[in-house]
Amino acid sequence: MYANLIDALPNVLGWANVLSVVVGVVAGICVGALPGLSATMAISVLIPFTFGLDPLVALGMMAGIYNGAMYGGAIPAVLLRIPGTPAAVATSFDGYPMAQSGRGGFALQVAVVSSAIGGIASAIVLMLLAPPLSKVTLLFGPAEIFWVAVFGLSSIVFLLGGDPIKGLISAAFGVTVSVVGSDTITGYERLTFGYLELLDGINIVVLLVGLYALPPAIDLLENPDFDTAKDKFNLGTGSIWKALPSMFGFWKTWLRSSVIGVLIGILPGAGGSMAAFLSYNEARRASKTPETWGKGEPEGVAAAETANNADTASAMIPALTLGVPGTSVAAVMLGGLLIHGLQPGPMLFRDNPDLVFGFMWQFLFGAILLIFLGGSFATNSFAQVLRLPRPMLGAIIIALVFIGVYSINGRMFDVYLMLGFGLIGYFMDKLKFPLPPVVLGLILGSFAEENLRLALRIGRNDWSTLWQNSTSQIIIAITAAVIVGPMIMRVIRSKKPDNSFEK
Amino acid sequence: MKFKTIVTSAFLVAAFASNAHAEYPEKKIEIIVGYSAGGGTDVMARTVAPFLERYLGNGATVVVKNMPGASGQIGVTEVANAEPDGYTLGTFNLPGMMARTLDRKADYSADSFTYLANVVDDPNVIVTAKDSKLDTMDKLMAAAKEDPGAITVGMSSLGGDDHFFLMRLQSNSGAEFTIAPFKGSAPARTAVMGGHVAMGIFNLSEVLGFREELNILGVATEERSNLADDIPTFSEQGINVVNGSMRGFVAPLDLPEDVRSALLDAFQKAYDDPEFSKAMLASGNPVKLTLGDDFKALNQEQYNFAKSVWETTPWK
Numbered sequence: 001m002y003a004n005l006i007d008a009l010p011n012v013l014g015w016a017n018v019l020s021v022v023v024g025v026v027a028g029i030c031v032g033a034l035p036g037l038s039a040t041m042a043i044s045v046l047i048p049f050t051f052g053l054d055p056l057v058a059l060g061m062m063a064g065i066y067n068g069a070m071y072g073g074a075i076p077a078v079l080l081r082i083p084g085t086p087a088a089v090a091t092s093f094d095g096y097p098m099a100q101s102g103r104g105g106f107a108l109q110v111a112v113v114s115s116a117i118g119g120i121a122s123a124i125v126l127m128l129l130a131p132p133l134s135k136v137t138l139l140f141g142p143a144e145i146f147w148v149a150v151f152g153l154s155s156i157v158f159l160l161g162g163d164p165i166k167g168l169i170s171a172a173f174g175v176t177v178s179v180v181g182s183d184t185i186t187g188y189e190r191l192t193f194g195y196l197e198l199l200d201g202i203n204i205v206v207l208l209v210g211l212y213a214l215p216p217a218i219d220l221l222e223n224p225d226f227d228t229a230k231d232k233f234n235l236g237t238g239s240i241w242k243a244l245p246s247m248f249g250f251w252k253t254w255l256r257s258s259v260i261g262v263l264i265g266i267l268p269g270a271g272g273s274m275a276a277f278l279s280y281n282e283a284r285r286a287s288k289t290p291e292t293w294g295k296g297e298p299e300g301v302a303a304a305e306t307a308n309n310a311d312t313a314s315a316m317i318p319a320l321t322l323g324v325p326g327t328s329v330a331a332v333m334l335g336g337l338l339i340h341g342l343q344p345g346p347m348l349f350r351d352n353p354d355l356v357f358g359f360m361w362q363f364l365f366g367a368i369l370l371i372f373l374g375g376s377f378a379t380n381s382f383a384q385v386l387r388l389p390r391p392m393l394g395a396i397i398i399a400l401v402f403i404g405v406y407s408i409n410g411r412m413f414d415v416y417l418m419l420g421f422g423l424i425g426y427f428m429d430k431l432k433f434p435l436p437p438v439v440l441g442l443i444l445g446s447f448a449e450e451n452l453r454l455a456l457r458i459g460r461n462d463w464s465t466l467w468q469n470s471t472s473q474i475i476i477a478i479t480a481a482v483i484v485g486p487m488i489m490r491v492i493r494s495k496k497p498d499n500s501f502e503k
Numbered sequence: 504m505k506f507k508t509i510v511t512s513a514f515l516v517a518a519f520a521s522n523a524h525a526e527y528p529e530k531k532i533e534i535i536v537g538y539s540a541g542g543g544t545d546v547m548a549r550t551v552a553p554f555l556e557r558y559l560g561n562g563a564t565v566v567v568k569n570m571p572g573a574s575g576q577i578g579v580t581e582v583a584n585a586e587p588d589g590y591t592l593g594t595f596n597l598p599g600m601m602a603r604t605l606d607r608k609a610d611y612s613a614d615s616f617t618y619l620a621n622v623v624d625d626p627n628v629i630v631t632a633k634d635s636k637l638d639t640m641d642k643l644m645a646a647a648k649e650d651p652g653a654i655t656v657g658m659s660s661l662g663g664d665d666h667f668f669l670m671r672l673q674s675n676s677g678a679e680f681t682i683a684p685f686k687g688s689a690p691a692r693t694a695v696m697g698g699h700v701a702m703g704i705f706n707l708s709e710v711l712g713f714r715e716e717l718n719i720l721g722v723a724t725e726e727r728s729n730l731a732d733d734i735p736t737f738s739e740q741g742i743n744v745v746n747g748s749m750r751g752f753v754a755p756l757d758l759p760e761d762v763r764s765a766l767l768d769a770f771q772k773a774y775d776d777p778e779f780s781k782a783m784l785a786s787g788n789p790v791k792l793t794l795g796d797d798f799k800a801l802n803q804e805q806y807n808f809a810k811s812v813w814e815t816t817p818w819k
Contacts, residue, residue, distance in 0.1 A: 047540040048567065051549055141699025142683075182574075184686050187606060187661045187819035194608070196580075199573040268690055322696070323689035335541015339549065341785035344689075345712030409571055450686070458655045458683050458700055 008357035024064020032072020036404025039069035087272030094300030118309030119367025149448035174441020210421025220394030261310025279307035537578025621751030
């Protein structure tokens with residue numbers, strides 16, 4: 001197997017194949033950076049065009065786009081508080097406050113370095129451990145996946161913001177949106193109001209763009225003369241190599257977030273946003289100064305960005321070996337493979353080693369290229385966008401999101417839906433309802449519900465099937481430790497002075 | 504009576520239109536696919552397109568247009584409502600397209616189309632994990648009869664070919680199974696391999712790449728499949744069930760006769776081209792051609808079965 005890996009290398013280094021990765025990364029950064037356009041969309045638009053191309057050229061472009069977009073999403077998340085992709089929501093938590101205090105340039109440098117590190121770690125795992133890790137995927141049936149979703153949902157607690165009631169209402173809204181569509185297990189239509197367009201559920205990009213991109217764009221139009229402080233635009237990005245030494249302190253976060261990203265990647269159906277949320281929470285929990293988080297802590301950007309790139313290549317592990325994509329981007333990439341007659345499964349590795357291992361190399365190169373292509377030049381160019389007059393910037397964003405949302409399925413229905421969410425988002429913003437719980441609720445709500453019901457059906461409605469096997473028990477234990485642990489610590493800490501007082 | 508009117512009007516339209524379409528095709532032909540780019544049906548359409556171009560001649564151009572949504576329903580409705588001029592064709596999946604007219608409000612029916620060619624027939628198979636004790640049909644059926652409902656079946660969504668296969672199996676054998684519908688075949692296959700469900704129902708092309716991980720207990724064809732002639736059919740094992748997933752092409756109703764025959768002719772020639780089967784198989788589409796009226800009859804047969812299932816045991 002490792003011989004195959006080496007054998008595939010010369011082919012990948014052919015100029016057309018290298019160029020395709022470079023083009024892919026640049027395109028990916030742009031697509032990710034433009035609100036409303038996502039990697040999933042870019043790759044599905046690309047697929048029909050790759051029909052006549054050499055497979056490695058097509059695959060290289062896709063690998064490049066995936067890596068590029070996962071970083072690109074951070075650019076508007078930091079500069080405008082508009083996550084460019086669903087996975088960049090957690091990046092905006094600390095990235096935007098950093099930009100507001102004039103450290104936006106540094107935030108983007110942290111983001112690009114962390115993205116590259118996450119991507120490299122993920123690609124190496126894909127290259128070296130794909131077959132053994134596919135066995136890990138097999139351990140996760142509906143019951144186990146349900147517990148993973150519960151673990152993810154438990155992190156909503158940390159996203160509720162100042163007012164828990166409002167946070168919970170937000171989360172409930174997200175969960176409600178997630179159940180829209182035809183229910184897999186019974187076939188019933190839920191909350192579709194007779195619209196065929198709603199039967200497949202609501203695409204996360206439609207919701208995300210409505211909630212996150214429209215309200216800030218409206219704000220740009222509402223306050224055209226708002227004089228933003230000059231230093232906010234002065235990103236001050238020097239060479240990335242000079243900034244690098246100041247990031248070495250993040251090595252623990254890089255390591256932890258890479259592991260989380262890789263693990264979430266190999267689980268079917270979870271995906272980049274969950275990886276970023278979880279890794280952000282874990283990094284904050286481990287931090288010595290949790291109070292600075294959410295107010296411009298560079299480590300928060302590092303955690304989110306490492307994780308959302310660390311699940312890229314690892315999401316291809318179950319996709320290539322089992323045909324089950326770990327993320328929605330990996331799902332469309334499978335389509336890109338199929339169009340070249342490459343069917344996932346163990347046979348793929350035997351019949352087309354040059355392509356499969358070449359594709360892995362391309363993931364690695366894509367991640368490394370991020371530092372060069374996404375470094376100071378790209379961030380500086382995008383920062384120039386902020387110099388545009390505010391109404392123009394707002395108008396451009398609105399035009400982009402219309403195009404992006406329309407192109408998902410090629411229909412106006414989604415655009416109207418997005419406008420509806422935009423209205424909701426506008427009022428949520430004014431009434432200070434937090435947005436992150438909506439996103440997490442949407443991602444995990446029906447995901448948890450579907451797997452719970454499937455598990456119960458398989459267990460013939462015996463609830464004990466949920467905790468009978470050891471994989472489930474381990475995940476339950478981790479979840480309990482994370483939720484109950486801090487409470488117990490608090491009780492112990494508060495009891496100690498009490499005891500001494502009684503004496 | 505109604506059939507007669509349709510036939511007469513079809514003839515009238517055909518006679519009227521035959522002059523206008525003297526040199527079909529004279530502009531680009533669009534194939535509407537009701538699924539996203541890169542899906543099984545999409546890849547089939549894109550594989551077929553160049554062969555259609557070649558055998559239609561006249562410098563024909565065939566492009567694929569994706570209109571995803573509502574498990575193909577949005578795209579197929581678009582085809583039903585399109586102009587019957589031969590420049591809008593669509594992909595058509597069985598039994599799904601007919602089942603949707605039963606379990607949902609649909610703006611099309613079996614009578615909305617001119618049936619051109621069914622090109623893919625992917626038979627159902629039953630699989631168990633390699634380390635499962637249920638490694639023959641006899642053992643599986645014995646276990647299912649011993650404790651009705653104890654055998655859990657992983658499959659893709661309800662109202663599809665996997666589901667109808669199971670219904671046929673149950674009525675044929677009297678055994679009872681518990682259905683676990685996953686979101687698509689790949690997650691279901693993974694659940695079988697991981698031992699989370701006892702068996703799985705898939706299509707042959709979906710499991711051929713996993714023969715070292717799965718036991719394939721039987722295939723639902725009349726004769727053994729030439730893709731894997733070591734797998735016994737179910738009828739060889741005393742269970743008379745033939746079922747599968749079918750993919751083909753339709754046009755709107757009342758397609759002019761000369762256009763129809765040009766298309767049928769092109770499909771026949773494509774099918775006879777050995778390159779075609781090879782290209783289709785590489786994309787996971789085992790070919791079997793059913794042309795024109797035979798395709799229409801096949802569709803009717805599928806509809807009748809779906810209807811009988813729906814009336815006795817509705818799946819929602």
